[in-house]
Amino acid sequence: MSNLNISVVKFAYNLFIFFIKHNDDEKKENVIFSPYSIHNLLSMVLNGTTGSTTQEIKKILTNDESTDCKSLNNEHFNLLQNVNEFKQNSNINLQIDNFIFYNQDIELNKKFQDKTSKCYETKIKSFDISKKSKSLKLINGLISKSTNDLIPEMILELPQNTKLIIVNTIYFKGKWQTQFDNDETIKKDFNCIDETVKVDMMHKKDDLFHMENEFFVALKMPYEDPQFSLMIFLPKEGVSINEISKFISDENFYSDLSKYMSLKEVDLNLPKFKISSKINLKNALNYFGLKNIFFNGTSELQHIMCDNTMNDVKIEQKAVIEINESGSEAAAATAMLMGRCAFIEKEFVKMNVNRPFCFSLIYNNNSDIPLPLFMGKVENPLKE
Numbered sequence: 333m334s335n336l337n338i339s340v341v342k343f344a345y346n347l348f349i350f351f352i353k354h355n356d357d358e359k360k361e362n363v364i365f366s367p368y369s370i371h372n373l374l375s376m377v378l379n380g381t382t383g384s385t386t387q388e389i390k391k392i393l394t395n396d397e398s399t400d401c402k403s404l405n406n407e408h409f410n411l412l413q414n415v416n417e418f419k420q421n422s423n424i425n426l427q428i429d430n431f432i433f434y435n436q437d438i439e440l441n442k443k444f445q446d447k448t449s450k451c452y453e454t455k456i457k458s459f460d461i462s463k464k465s466k467s468l469k470l471i472n473g474l475i476s477k478s479t480n481d482l483i484p485e486m487i488l489e490l491p492q493n494t495k496l497i498i499v500n501t502i503y504f505k506g507k508w509q510t511q512f513d514n515d516e517t518i519k520k521d522f523n524c525i526d527e528t529v530k531v532d533m534m535h536k537k538d539d540l541f542h543m544e545n546e547f548f549v550a551l552k553m554p555y556e557d558p559q560f561s562l563m564i565f566l567p568k569e570g571v572s573i574n575e576i577s578k579f580i581s582d583e584n585f586y587s588d589l590s591k592y593m594s595l596k597e598v599d600l601n602l603p604k605f606k607i608s609s610k611i612n613l614k615n616a617l618n619y620f621g622l623k624n625i626f627f628n629g630t631s632e633l634q635h636i637m638c639d640n641t642m643n644d645v646k647i648e649q650k651a652v653i654e655i656n657e658s659g660s661e662a663a664a665a666t667a668m669l670m671g672r673c674a675f676i677e678k679e680f681v682k683m684n685v686n687r688p689f690c691f692s693l694i695y696n697n698n699s700d701i702p703l704p705l706f707m708g709k710v711e712n713p714l715k716e
Contacts, residue, residue: 336407337699339394340371344704345580348690350616352577352709360525362607362715364651364708366502366664370613373500373647373666374622375404376430376452380444380636385624392620405451412453414697423556426695426705427503429478430454433471434637435461435495444636464490471497479503479663482652486665496636496670504693504705506555507659512536512602514657522603523687524712531713532604533686534657540600541593542681548576551600551683552593555659559697562660564602565690566683573688573709580690586701599682605713608652613666617647633670645670653693653706662693662706688712 344367351363371393378389378401390399415426430452434440436459448454457474459467467490476484478501487497512534520533541552548571551564567576579585614626624632625645633645651664688711694702 335403336411337697337701337703340368340703341586341701342395343367343371343393344707345585346620347616348580348707349577350619351611352574360711362605362609362709362711364607364609364653364662364664364706365611365649366651366662366666366706368703368705369500369502369651369664369666370647370649372408372428372430372452372502373498373668375408376448376454376498376500377625377633377636377668378404379447380441380633381625382634383624383632385632388622388624392617392622405447409451411697411703418557418559422559423507424560425503425505426560427478427480427501429501431471431474431497431499431501432456433459433467433497433499435459437461438495438637440496440637441635461490461492461494471499475499475501475665479665480505480661482661482663483650483665486650486667487669491669494669498668498670499665501663501665502705503663504560505659505661506557506560509554509556509558510536510538511659512657517604517657520601520603521686522713525688529712529714534602534604535600537597537599539595540598542596542598542683543589543593544681547571547579549683550589550593551598559695561694561696561702562655563692563694564683564685565692566685567687567689569687573690576690580692586694590700594679597680599680601684601686602655603685603710603713604656605710606652606654606716607708607710607713608650608716609708610650611648613647613649636670651706651708653708660693664706 347367374389374393387397390397415428432454459470468487471487472485475486480503516535517532519530521528522531543550547568549566553562565580567573646669649664649666653662690709692704693706695705696702
């Protein structure tokens with residue numbers, strides 16, 4: 333069992349709960365984010381921190397302030413190696429990239445460069461803040477290429493005091509093990525919180541792992557490479573996403589869920605959708621204890637730059653996912669800007685995903701607890 337999978341799962345569901353419960357203005361909005369991408373970026377940054385900032389990042393990533401940074405680096409390195417190996421014989425396209433962009437008037441700490449280059453395969457590029465248009469083109473061009481143009485403009489502006497930008501990108505594209513028939517996609521009702529809309533509803537009958545309790549129905553939809561699946565969590569009628577979030581935020585949820593899921597013949601209706609989100613992660617990370625990094629003069633990032641001055645830190649993520657008849661395509665980019673200052677007899681069940689639901693795109697990674705690459709909720713499939 334991968335320690336990285338365990339720590340990302342805990343981290344992921346804490347964030348998911350926050351986005352569901354604390355973003356009051358977004359309760360009716362679609363949400364998509366990559367917990368792995370955020371975890372990866374903060375793990376990279378950990379190599380350049382000192383003092384209480386180090387302890388805060390360790391606590392938020394692993395719930396353990398005594399976590400060894402070297403072990404965390406090795407876990408991420410091993411995952412990247414696994415991804416590089418399986419891509420040679422897989423129909424799934426999974427691309428993970430890390431970048432450090434730095435203003436040419438600063439000098440990066442060599443140890444920080446070496447660790448991030450070795451363990452995270454980080455590409456390091458310099459830019460000239462006096463040539464903002466050219467610098468934005470360089471940065472956004474590499475991010476866009478890494479996400480297959482799903483995220484063409486991650487960085488919209490470069491403040492004059494920008495010294496360093498650390499970025500993680502993740503891109504996924506895969507076809508369903510059993511695809512939907514385009515001819516069976518028809519307009520059907522989807523019941524949002526305050527309105528009913530007509531959506532393109534896909535349909536198929538397939539043997540899928542399924543479970544049901546008094547609060548929600550869960551379905552596991554495998555891609556061509558069965559290491560990857562899309563989990564759908566549909567609240568029962570009268571049950572809100574908020575109410576079921578307490579179940580899927582439990583760190584033992586996935587390992588327990590596999591015990592209760594059984595292979596059934598499922599008559600499935602699932603809406604096509606493409607959703608995207610841009611999230612300022614400051615409030616969420618601050619809520620879970622990452623505080624010093626956001627306050628000028630206390631960020632303790634001295635091991636990143638040689639002149640030991642860093643403040644005005646921003647952490648943002650853009651993410652997008654599209655689900656259609658053939659499969660899924662998803663991408664996320666997380667950026668940190670810093671400035672100075674067996675045979676089973678199958679039952680037949682119907683599952684009509686015609687109301688708000690949650691999803692998680694997972695990678696088994698040879699672990700009992702799969703790695704959540706993307707998570708989100710769909711309130712209205714028509715809203716991007």
